[in-house]
Amino acid sequence: MFKILLIEDDVTLFTEVKERLDQWSYDVHGIADFSKVFEEFVTLKPDLVLIDIQLPKFDGFHWCRMLRTHSNVPIVFLSSRDHPTDMVMSMQLGADDFIQKPFHFDVLIAKIHAILRRVYNYNTEPIKLKTWCGATIDYEKNTVTHPAGTIELTKNEIYILKLLIEHKNNIVSREHIISSLWDDERFVSDNTLTVNVNRLRKRLDELDLGRFIETKVGQGYLALEEAHYHD
Structure with a gap:
């Protein structure tokens, strides 16, 4: 079972995404303390990270930069911000994909499947x-x-x-x-x-x-x- 860390402070969206991913047998975890995202990431050791840009304490770009100093785990941004520079910035920081909110859950599932299949299968x-x-x-x-x-x-x-x-x-x-x-x-x-x-x-x-x-x-x-x- 793949572990996914969903870094999202919108409780309603978090719950909905988690319920959808649970149906696909993904093990979804959230953040308890948004000032300690990095520490929770290190403890969990997820196989994939879904992260919003606008977060309490520090934004998603900050955390993406920190995660990339420690790990090459796949990172996907989920954001309602639609400025092209946001997507460019996320890619420059090492994100694997950028999905704009609101999104269709079939698209999210397809992208997650593709990334996990590529990252964890081609090395065999x-x-x-x-x-x-x-x-x-x-x-x-x-x-x-x-x-x-x-x-x-x-x-x-x-x-x-x-x-x-x-x-x-x-x-x-x-x-x-x-x-x-x-x-x-x-x-x-x-x-x-x-x-x-x-x-x-x-x-x-x-x-x-x-x-x-x-x-x-x-x-x-x-x-x-x-x-x-x-x-």
Whole structure:
């Protein structure tokens, strides 16, 4: 049974979401003290976090930033705020998805299913390590190790990188990445993918590898091998 931490101060919404998720045999937990979200997260060790932006004490962005310093657990924002910068900010902080309130529960369930299936199933593949441009990619630990150092990626970032490396030197369409990553592209903003790829490239820049991920305007992205890279 997957444990879900629902960080939501609206008691009515919390109760409704919990009841719906209980029907799918998810183990849903709330927050007792909104000044100790991080401590409760560490104690619970959830498999997925659903979090609102507007919360007592500190907002959801604050807690997302703190959780990402400790864990790569999937994080999904649920928010009534509809400004594009909110979604961009959530993705930049390492969230896996952003769902605007009011939402249809079928959409929420579909997204949760997709994220949990992707995060906790694809790592069962026999090949755990992959070399690319002088770096070793560990799909199990979500790390990229290079002579310049080691970085740890989020689940979305490692999955996008994995997909691009599997098709190295070939363009992978935006549509293919979105459908592979989120299962149902009807519920995903095109900007969500852009933010995720930009964040991946920025992290890879720490190892001087970001230049090997190219954007093909109107087509998609590709991961180059070092031998195919030209300044």
